[in-house]
Amino acid sequence: MSSVANDNPGEADREDARRHRRLRTALKESMRELSVQLSLLNAQVSTHLELRESDVNCLDVISRHGPISPSALARRTGLHPATMTGILDRLERGGWISRERDPSDRRAVLVLPVRDRGAEIFRLYGGMNAAMDEIIDRYSDDELQVLADFIRRTVDAGQTATADLAAG
Numbered sequence: 001m002s003s004v005a006n007d008n009p010g011e012a013d014r015e016d017a018r019r020h021r022r023l024r025t026a027l028k029e030s031m032r033e034l035s036v037q038l039s040l041l042n043a044q045v046s047t048h049l050e051l052r053e054s055d056v057n058c059l060d061v062i063s064r065h066g067p068i069s070p071s072a073l074a075r076r077t078g079l080h081p082a083t084m085t086g087i088l089d090r091l092e093r094g095g096w097i098s099r100e101r102d103p104s105d106r107r108a109v110l111v112l113p114v115r116d117r118g119a120e121i122f123r124l125y126g127g128m129n130a131a132m133d134e135i136i137d138r139y140s141d142d143e144l145q146v147l148a149d150f151i152r153r154t155v156d157a158g159q160t161a162t163a164d165l166a167a168g
Contacts, residue, residue: 045124058087067110
């Protein structure tokens with residue numbers, strides 16, 4: 001602690017508050033940059049797969065949360081159902097998904113990923129996955145728990161903000 005801070009505890013508190021604000025700002029800026037970089041990576045993956053970015057995003061949701069109904073997929077992605085129909089048509093024509101009758105309600109349709117196509121996508125994200133493994137290996141389990149909690153809460157905040165904007 002500096003001699004000024006020792007002489008004036010109020011100044012030390014103000015300096016701590018300024019440092020905290022700078023760290024908060026730096027973290028938010030880093031998150032924005034991460035968002036941009038991931039968007040650029042996803043755009044490259046989409047180009048290599050000859051799909052639209054929205055198609056790849058929907059395919060990711062289907063792979064992680066499927067089988068899923070088209071309406072649930074539209075809600076989860078925030079896309080209009082008519083837009084979703086076009087995306088699903090493209091993904092089905094490309095052999096990325098299949099649509100099957102819901103066994104619990106034969107009138108309903110479920111969307112499923114075509115499993116053997118996942119390797120193509122995994123290969124394109126391979127460089128990022130390897131880099132992430134190296135980064136993650138530098139953290140303790142306790143630090144990883146804090147990071148995972150932060151990211152989960154950030155995702156929740158993003159979902160809430162998106163839903164609020166969509167609702168008008």
